[in-house]
Amino acid sequence: MPELSDGDDDDDVDDEEQWQWMEEDSQPVTCLFCDRLLSSVNATLQHCTAEHQVNIVDLIRNYNLDDYGYIKMINFIRSTIHDYIHFLCSEDFLQPVLQDDPLLQTGTESSLYILSTG
Numbered sequence: 001m002p003e004l005s006d007g008d009d010d011d012d013v014d015d016e017e018q019w020q021w022m023e024e025d026s027q028p029v030t031c032l033f034c035d036r037l038l039s040s041v042n043a044t045l046q047h048c049t050a051e052h053q054v055n056i057v058d059l060i061r062n063y064n065l066d067d068y069g070y071i072k073m074i075n076f077i078r079s080t081i082h083d084y085i086h087f088l089c090s091e092d093f094l095q096p097v098l099q100d101d102p103l104l105q106t107g108t109e110s111s112l113y114i115l116s117t118g
């Protein structure tokens, strides 16, 4: 029965392909906004929504992102967040650019209050 044995071989190949796909999908994913390692893409998306208030799925829908747009967005967020964290950790910008800058004198609490009251 050559036909049956061919069928079995095909099934084996399918199983292996599916297993490899599952394995790839369960690779740890680094969060877009912090150093957390998440167990899957799905867990990362949920983490971004819960911890960083950024819903990637909503972004894709709101901006009608295709695959290219999605790839660009992910890479853009990763590179800018990396630069941003580096910027926050450095002391390069502690010297005022403008002398007696009123924005610096209000501090974060007043700025947040002004923003929240509009």
Ligand SMILES: [Zn+2]
Pocket: 031, 032, 033, 034, 035, 036, 047, 048, 051, 052
């Ligand atoms: Zn995170």
